[in-house]
Amino acid sequence: MAKVIEGLYYTESHEYVKVDGNVGTIGITDYAQNALGNVVYVDMPDVDDEVEAGEEFGAVESVKAASDLNSPVSGKVVEVNEALEDKPELVNQDAFANWIIKVELSDPSQLDDLMDAKAYEEFCNNQQ
Amino acid sequence: MNKRTCLYDKHVALGALIQPFGGFDMPIQYTNIIDEHKAVREHVGVFDVSHMGEIIISGHDAPRFVNHIFTNDVTKMKPGDVMYGMMCYEDGGTVDDTCVDMLEPNRYFMTVNAANVDKDSEWVHKQAEKFDVVVCYKSDWWNQLAIQGPEAEKTVTEVLHLPVSDLKFYQCKEVLRFDDSVIVSRTGYTGEDGFEVYGDKEYIRDAWDRLMRAGVKPCGLGCRDTLRFEVGLPLYGDELSKDISPIMAGLGHFVDFDKPEFIGREALLKQKTEGVAKRLRGIQLDDHAVPRHGYKVLRDGKEVGEVTTGYRLISADKSCAVALVDSSLKLGDRVEIQIRKKTFPGTIVKKRFVDTHYKKD
Numbered sequence: 001m002a003k004v005i006e007g008l009y010y011t012e013s014h015e016y017v018k019v020d021g022n023v024g025t026i027g028i029t030d031y032a033q034n035a036l037g038n039v040v041y042v043d044m045p046d047v048d049d050e051v052e053a054g055e056e057f058g059a060v061e062s063v064k065a066a067s068d069l070n071s072p073v074s075g076k077v078v079e080v081n082e083a084l085e086d087k088p089e090l091v092n093q094d095a096f097a098n099w100i101i102k103v104e105l106s107d108p109s110q111l112d113d114l115m116d117a118k119a120y121e122e123f124c125n126n127q128q
Numbered sequence: 129m130n131k132r133t134c135l136y137d138k139h140v141a142l143g144a145l146i147q148p149f150g151g152f153d154m155p156i157q158y159t160n161i162i163d164e165h166k167a168v169r170e171h172v173g174v175f176d177v178s179h180m181g182e183i184i185i186s187g188h189d190a191p192r193f194v195n196h197i198f199t200n201d202v203t204k205m206k207p208g209d210v211m212y213g214m215m216c217y218e219d220g221g222t223v224d225d226t227c228v229d230m231l232e233p234n235r236y237f238m239t240v241n242a243a244n245v246d247k248d249s250e251w252v253h254k255q256a257e258k259f260d261v262v263v264c265y266k267s268d269w270w271n272q273l274a275i276q277g278p279e280a281e282k283t284v285t286e287v288l289h290l291p292v293s294d295l296k297f298y299q300c301k302e303v304l305r306f307d308d309s310v311i312v313s314r315t316g317y318t319g320e321d322g323f324e325v326y327g328d329k330e331y332i333r334d335a336w337d338r339l340m341r342a343g344v345k346p347c348g349l350g351c352r353d354t355l356r357f358e359v360g361l362p363l364y365g366d367e368l369s370k371d372i373s374p375i376m377a378g379l380g381h382f383v384d385f386d387k388p389e390f391i392g393r394e395a396l397l398k399q400k401t402e403g404v405a406k407r408l409r410g411i412q413l414d415d416h417a418v419p420r421h422g423y424k425v426l427r428d429g430k431e432v433g434e435v436t437t438g439y440r441l442i443s444a445d446k447s448c449a450v451a452l453v454d455s456s457l458k459l460g461d462r463v464e465i466q467i468r469k470k471t472f473p474g475t476i477v478k479k480r481f482v483d484t485h486y487k488k489d
Contacts, residue, residue, distance in 0.1 A: 037350075040416075040440040041416055041447075043417065043467075043468065061418045063161045063350065065420075
């Protein structure tokens, strides 16, 4: 059973965003890392790049396939998780601890369009 | 509805991820590709490759017939030898790549790719009309396990009790179990020492169970592809096709032009002497981005080819591709691969990215 954390917001493409003040921490969910298998590369944007809600901002690559990353929210990238450059497998070890980017939210009302933990858990159950 | 091998129920019980491949529902991984890949490089692993096709060719004209449809020269074999090569069309395009086991004088056992079995069987039968041979296509009867890795000889000897220690790389033998044939060859598709064991459903199911009880790691088609790629082995559909000849694929050493006649000889000889527009090359990227089938290869911003297979390697810390590129490109030339919105620089290198460990002596 994939782990889901209370208090985060979730997308249908299996990204999460954790909000602290006006900063959103974005990564892929435990369900996503499990479905992908061994992660071997994370293609990340640069700091100061703008990301758009629902738009692709990079990719997570498993041994076999590339999977686009879609941003849950719009905003400016303020930090990227450089640890993933050398150790992309951290995403498999703990997808929630090993986030991918942090974004300064430009429109916090976009969070209303995302799923909460309960809705996301149901969404995952219906995927099988 | 896809076909299933005789071990399908056992793969499901082991929790394998099952996906379609070559018309079969096949196990892609049991745990994960990296663990299974490393088991084969470092110890031993077993693959269910029963989806592969088998064609037996026998009869008075068998050597002459096999030589007619095959690029390599089977008259150079003796019973118990295995030879790799291709079947080609008249224009030099590849029908399939195949291993031919010479079981006896006038009896050959060909293993062909699962995705090609219908096409190959039709092709071989059609060519056989003018020869005194019997072509027997019994892929449903034959099942196959590949036991691969440095501990493969120990495993096959102690767990399956097959007498294989006298086999060298690319040798085979047929052993009888009750009235049925079991064929074992010292071959594989991983770059490691290993064996391929062919038998009927009962034999293969029993052999699989014994290997599982002995703790041999079950390995899926996911790592079969990463293993073969690292050591530069081609996959039909990626590195060989009706549009990619053995010469374009850099497999000319499996095309024996000393033979006066075989299908495709004229076209292939022309390619060899006059050159080809595109050929397969290895590319090693400077970075760890992952090149994939179909990605564009550029030189000075101009498109020069396309990736056929690419991975971030598991056995070495680098990202590599095999690509069909302009044949003017030479080893050491710098190119770029377009990966999504970015281009990543790399160098043309040999297609074997990792050393092989075959048992040749």
